[in-house]
Amino acid sequence: MFKTFPKGGIHPPENKLTADKAIEILPLPVQVVVPVSQHIGAPATPVVEKGASVRTGQLIAQAKGFVSVNIHSPVSGRVNKIEPVVDTSGYKQMAVVIDVEGDEWVETIDRSTTLVKEITLSREQIIERCQQCGLVGLGGATFPTHIKLTVPAGKKCDMVIINGVECEPYLTSDHRLMLEKGSEILVGASIIMKALGVEKAVVGIEGNKPDAISHLTGLAKDFKGITIQPLKVKYPQGGEKQLIKACTGREVPSGGLPLDVGVVVQNVGTAFAVYEAVQKNKPLIERVVTVTGKSVSKPGNFLVRIGTPVTDLIEAAGGMPSDTGKIVNGGPMMGKALAMTDIPVTKGTSGIIIFPEEISRRAEVMPCIRCGKCSSACAMGLEPWLISVLSEKAMFEKAEKEKITDCMECGACQYTCPAKRPLLDYIRLGKTTVIRMARERVTK
Amino acid sequence: MDKLLNVSPSPHQQSPASTRKLMYGVVIALLPALAASVYYFGLGAIIVTLTSVLACVMVEYLIQKFVLKTKPSVSDGSAVVTGLLLAFNVPSNLPVYIVIIGAIVSIGIAKMTFGGLGNNPFNPALVGRVFLLISFPVRMTSWPVPSGFRTGYADAVTGATPLGILSEGIKNGEAVSSLMDKIPSHMQMFYGRMGGSMGEVAAAALILGGIFLLWRKIITWHIPVSVLVTVVIFTGILWLINPDKYADPVFHLLTGGLMLGAIFMATDYVTSPMTHKGMIIYGAGIGIITVLIRNWGAYPEGVSFAILIMNAFVPLLNMYVKPRRFGKEVKNG
Numbered sequence: 218m219f220k221t222f223p224k225g226g227i228h229p230p231e232n233k234l235t236a237d238k239a240i241e242i243l244p245l246p247v248q249v250v251v252p253v254s255q256h257i258g259a260p261a262t263p264v265v266e267k268g269a270s271v272r273t274g275q276l277i278a279q280a281k282g283f284v285s286v287n288i289h290s291p292v293s294g295r296v297n298k299i300e301p302v303v304d305t306s307g308y309k310q311m312a313v314v315i316d317v318e319g320d321e322w323v324e325t326i327d328r329s330t331t332l333v334k335e336i337t338l339s340r341e342q343i344i345e346r347c348q349q350c351g352l353v354g355l356g357g358a359t360f361p362t363h364i365k366l367t368v369p370a371g372k373k374c375d376m377v378i379i380n381g382v383e384c385e386p387y388l389t390s391d392h393r394l395m396l397e398k399g400s401e402i403l404v405g406a407s408i409i410m411k412a413l414g415v416e417k418a419v420v421g422i423e424g425n426k427p428d429a430i431s432h433l434t435g436l437a438k439d440f441k442g443i444t445i446q447p448l449k450v451k452y453p454q455g456g457e458k459q460l461i462k463a464c465t466g467r468e469v470p471s472g473g474l475p476l477d478v479g480v481v482v483q484n485v486g487t488a489f490a491v492y493e494a495v496q497k498n499k500p501l502i503e504r505v506v507t508v509t510g511k512s513v514s515k516p517g518n519f520l521v522r523i524g525t526p527v528t529d530l531i532e533a534a535g536g537m538p539s540d541t542g543k544i545v546n547g548g549p550m551m552g553k554a555l556a557m558t559d560i561p562v563t564k565g566t567s568g569i570i571i572f573p574e575e576i577s578r579r580a581e582v583m584p585c586i587r588c589g590k591c592s593s594a595c596a597m598g599l600e601p602w603l604i605s606v607l608s609e610k611a612m613f614e615k616a617e618k619e620k621i622t623d624c625m626e627c628g629a630c631q632y633t634c635p636a637k638r639p640l641l642d643y644i645r646l647g648k649t650t651v652i653r654m655a656r657e658r659v660t661k
Numbered sequence: 662m663d664k665l666l667n668v669s670p671s672p673h674q675q676s677p678a679s680t681r682k683l684m685y686g687v688v689i690a691l692l693p694a695l696a697a698s699v700y701y702f703g704l705g706a707i708i709v710t711l712t713s714v715l716a717c718v719m720v721e722y723l724i725q726k727f728v729l730k731t732k733p734s735v736s737d738g739s740a741v742v743t744g745l746l747l748a749f750n751v752p753s754n755l756p757v758y759i760v761i762i763g764a765i766v767s768i769g770i771a772k773m774t775f776g777g778l779g780n781n782p783f784n785p786a787l788v789g790r791v792f793l794l795i796s797f798p799v800r801m802t803s804w805p806v807p808s809g810f811r812t813g814y815a816d817a818v819t820g821a822t823p824l825g826i827l828s829e830g831i832k833n834g835e836a837v838s839s840l841m842d843k844i845p846s847h848m849q850m851f852y853g854r855m856g857g858s859m860g861e862v863a864a865a866a867l868i869l870g871g872i873f874l875l876w877r878k879i880i881t882w883h884i885p886v887s888v889l890v891t892v893v894i895f896t897g898i899l900w901l902i903n904p905d906k907y908a909d910p911v912f913h914l915l916t917g918g919l920m921l922g923a924i925f926m927a928t929d930y931v932t933s934p935m936t937h938k939g940m941i942i943y944g945a946g947i948g949i950i951t952v953l954i955r956n957w958g959a960y961p962e963g964v965s966f967a968i969l970i971m972n973a974f975v976p977l978l979n980m981y982v983k984p985r986r987f988g989k990e991v992k993n994g
Contacts, residue, residue: 471988584779589935628672
C-alpha cells in the first residue's frame with residue numbers, strides 16, 4: 218500500500234533523466250580541494266602541514282568538539298597549500314589543497330567488495346566510528362551522523378526510518394545506490410538500529426522507483442526488523458517530518474525533532490556510508506553525485522572523490538552545454554545556484570543540475586490574486602502568502618506567531634504561485650530575523 | 662570560466678501555471694454558457710457581451726495609462742473575465758450605454774480604486790451589477806423570453822423570471838403547486854429555457870464550465886459545493902415544512918443566478934477566503950443569505966447580494982480561520 222503525508226505537497230515534473238544510468242567511477246582529478254567544514258557544526262582543525270605527503274583515507278583535519286567530524290584525504294599525494302577557498306556556499310572556507318599522485322590507500326581500509334553482514338562493533342564503538350570516519354547526513358543537510366545516533370538522556374527511540382524518497386526532481390543518486398548497493402544499505406540500516414538499540418526500521422521509497430522498491434523488498438527478507446514502505450510520489454516527502462508522518466502517522470511537534478516521537482531518520486546514502494565506515498573501516502571520502510540537465514549530452518550518476526572540482530564532473534557528463542544559464546548544486550527545489558564551477562564537491566553534494574538559459578531566470582512577478590494555492594501546497598500547514606507579506610513589511614513578531622520558523626524552505630509555495638511571487642525569499646528573510654530575535658531574547 | 666551564470670535562491674523551477682492562464686481558463690469555462698445565451702437570446706447576448714468585455718478592458722487600460730500612469734496590465738485577462746461576468750449578470754436586451762456604465766463601475770470603482778488586480782474586496786462584476794439594479798430597476802428586471810436564435814434586440818418580448826413569478830404569486834396568497842404551471846419545468850430550466858440574466862439561465866452549460874474549472878484545478882470544490890448544499894438543505898427543510906409556501910430545493914438550484922454565482926462569482930480568487938475551511942464557511946454563508954433573501958427579502962433573487970455580503974467577511978475569515986499547523990496539536994498513539 219502506498220502511503221503519504223496528509224496535507225499539502227506538489228507534484229513537479231520528475232525529470233529523472235538518469236534513473237537507468239549505472240553509477241560510473243569518475244577518474245581521479247589532478248588536484249582536490251577539501252574544505253575543513255563540510256558539515257553542520259565546528260570546522261575541523263587541519264592536522265597536516267603544507268608539503269606533507271598523504272594517503273587516501275588518511276586523517277587531514279581533526280573534529281573540533283562533539284558537533285564536528287573528521288575530514289580525510291580523498292586521494293593520495295602531496296599537500297599543496299592550506300588556505301581559504303570558495304566552496305558551494307559561496308563563502309570562503311579553509312581548505313586543504315592536495316596534488317594527486319597515484320592512489321595509495323591507508324592499509325586499515327578494507328577495499329574489497331565482499332558483503333560483511335555480521336556486526337561486531339558495540340553500540341559505543343559504532344557511534345565513535347561514525348565520528349572518526351567523518352560521517353554526515355548525505356541527503357544534503359550534512360548533520361553529523363554520530364550525534365543523530367546518540368539518544369540524549371530522557372528521550373526514547375523505537376524506530377529508524379531510512380530515507381530513500383529522493384523527492385527532488387532530477388536527482389537519482391539515492392535511487393541508483395539502492396539498486397546497486399541494496400544489501401550494503403540494509404546492513405547499514407541494521408548497524409544504525411544496533412547503535413540506537415531499536416528493533417524496527419522502515420525504508421521509505423517513492424512509487425516512481427518501483428525497481429528499487431521490489432529490489433529492496435526482496436533483500437529485506439534476510440534482515441530482521443526491516444520493512445520497505447512504498448510511498449505516493451509527492452514533494453516534499455523527503456522532508457523528515459513529512460516522511461515520519463507518511464511512514465508512521467506520528468507528527469513531530471512544532472519546533473521539535475524526530476526523536477520527540479521516537480524516530481531517527483537517516484538517508485540511504487548515509488546508511489551506505491555507515492556500512493562502509495563500520496564494516497570496512499572506510500572514511501567518507503567519496504559519494505555518488507547525479508550530473509544532469511535537459512541539454513547535458515551524457516547525464517549520469519558518478520562516484521566522485523570529495524574535493525573533485527565540479528568542472529571535472531561536468532566534463533564527464535559531456536561538457537557544459539552552450540545554452541547553460543544556471544548550475545544548481547543539489548535538487549531544483551532546494552539546491553543552491555553556483556556562481557562558478559571551479560568549486561569542490563563536498564559531502565553534501567547530491568547532484569549538479571545544469572539549466573538552459575531560458576528556464577534559468579525567474580518569470581515576471583504579478584500581484585497576488587489571493588488564490589490560496591500556496592496555503593494548499595504547504596506541507597507544514599502554514600500560510601506562505603501571509604508570512605511572506607509579514608516579512609516584507611518587517612512585521613516579524615506577527616510572522617513568529619504565524620509559525621514562520623516551522624517553514625523548512627521546501628519551495629512548494631513559490632513553485633505553485635501563479636503570480637510568480639518570490640514567497641520563499643521573503644520567508645527566509647523573516648525566518649532568519651525571527652530566529653535571531655529569539656536568540657537575543659534568550660541572551661538578554 | 663568565460664560564461665556568467667545566473668544565480669538566485671531556490672526553488673529553481675516554477676509551475677507552468679500563471680495568472681494569465683488561470684484567467685483565460687475561466688474564459689474558456691464560460692464559453693458553454695455564452696453559447697447557450699446566444700442560442701436563447703440571439704443577437705442581444707452578443708452585443709451585450711462584446712460591449713461589456715470591451716468596455717471593461719478599455720476602462721482598465723485608460724485608468725492605468727492616464728490616471729495611475731502605470732504599465733497597463735490588461736493582458737492578464739482579469740478585465741476580460743469581469744466583462745464576461747458582468748454581461749452574464751444583466752438581461753440580454755440591456756441598452757449599450759447602461760452596459761458601459763456597469764463596466765465603469767465594475768472596473769473603475771470596484772477594482773481600480775482599491776489598487777487593481779488582487780486588491781479589491783468586492784467582486785467587481787457584482788458591484789457593477791448591483792449598481793445597475795439599483796439605478797435602472799426596470800431595465801434590469803425586464804427579462805427577454807428565450808426564443809431560439811433571433812436578431813431582435815431592444816424590442817424583445819419580455820417576461821418574469823421563475824423566481825419573480827413565484828415571489829409575486831406567494832405575495833398574492835397563491836399556493837406553490839398552482840404557480841408551477843406558469844413556470845417552465847425543471848428540465849427546461851436545467852437547459853436554460855426561462856427568463857433571466859443572459860448568462861445565468863442554462864444550468865447545464867454552467868455545470869459543464871464548472872467541471873472544466875475543477876478539472877483544470879482552477880477552482881476547488883469547496884465553495885460551489887458548500888453554496889449549493891447549503892441552499893438544498895435550507896430550502897429542503899422549508900419545503901418539507903410547507904410545500905405550499907416554499908418551492909422545492911431543485912427549483913431553487915436551477916433558477917436565478919445560483920449556479921452562475923456558486924461556480925463563477927463566489928469562486929473569484931481575490932474576493933474569496935484562502936483556506937478550505939474558510940471557503941466552506943463562506944459558501945455556507947452565501948447559501949443561507951440567498952435563501953433568506955429569496956423567501957423573505959424585498960427582491961425575488963439574492964445571490965448577488967449574498968456574495969457581496971460574504972465578500973465583506975473574507976478578511977475576517979482569512980484572519981481567524983487558519984489551516985491546521987503541522988505539529989501543533991500532537992496526537993500520537
